Amino acid sequence: MSTARTTAAVFAAFALAACGTAAGDGSEAVPAPPASPSVAASSPQATSSVRLREFGSEHRFPSGLVVTVSSPHIFEPSESAYPRSQRAAAFGIELSNEGQRPYRISDLSVRATIDGEEVKQVQDIPRGYNGIVDADRDLVAGDSTKVTFAFALPAEVATVELTLRPDSTKSTKAVFVGSV
Template sequence: MSTARTVAAVCAAFALAACGTSSAGDGPEAVPSSEASAEQSSPAATSSGRLLRFGSEHRFPSGLVVTVSSPNVFVPSESAYPRSARAAAFGIELYNEGQDPYRISDLSAQAMIDGKEIKQVQDITRGYNGIVNADSDLAAGDSTKVTLAFALPAEPATVELTLRPDSTKPTKVVFVGSV
């Protein structure tokens, strides 16, 4: 193989590997294959085939940067809906590095355990009432934080939290961890 072809092949491989990755590349936030064996075949996997750990940051091509905190497991209040013996809250930091305002209501979140969707918990007593100010725009250079809670089974499980910056498009990122 000629040097020019070798260089072209290496550049192409690098370009493909760089598509859809988070800002930190293949750092410690990526879940190793041994911990996420279904990662390559899972429909929840990101376009790069990786799942990110809670606490990691991801940049979308639009310039929207999301960071999802480690889950805060809590016991929902009596007034929570739906009723659940256990739930997990996730702080989601949104930072707009793009040129255009980002409509917060475009953000969609779905949590799953073992391929089954788990329900979002509304617990106003504990401060978990979905996306507040969803009808507002996040100006370029601004950030905001939303907190979402999801019902959990009684036993520990692995949660996959999928975020889409626009629910009408396939672009997504998946964060994963045990709760």
């Protein structure tokens, strides 16, 4: 997407949010404010157009793709992990295609942030964390699969936001949050 189109889309999203209307294709809802490190998904907040979900819950995109993000598994990466980190969290993500068209698994974008700063994905082959293995595969209608992503964590407990986009070129996303 060009810079001008991206800028125009951001301004349009802010303008729509100011009018009380969610931008995008209707898959984004109003977020819940964090009352604690976990998020109550039912309380609205007017400052953003994305509904935050707790780890362990699911989200259905308009295309029919359903994603379920597991609660994080905290682990100590092996000596051969990259990047090196003393602590990491692994997230199992189940993808179910309940739509009419095949879904290309490689279109999935997964990003983790702590306090707005992106955290690095951990590649740890001995522990089985190596991203999307079947990236070139299509998920046909009615089929499902599971992928696992791991991310480096700081030594202290932090609130992680995991953002999933079924197509990295579009604004449609689901955000999962919790303390790890």
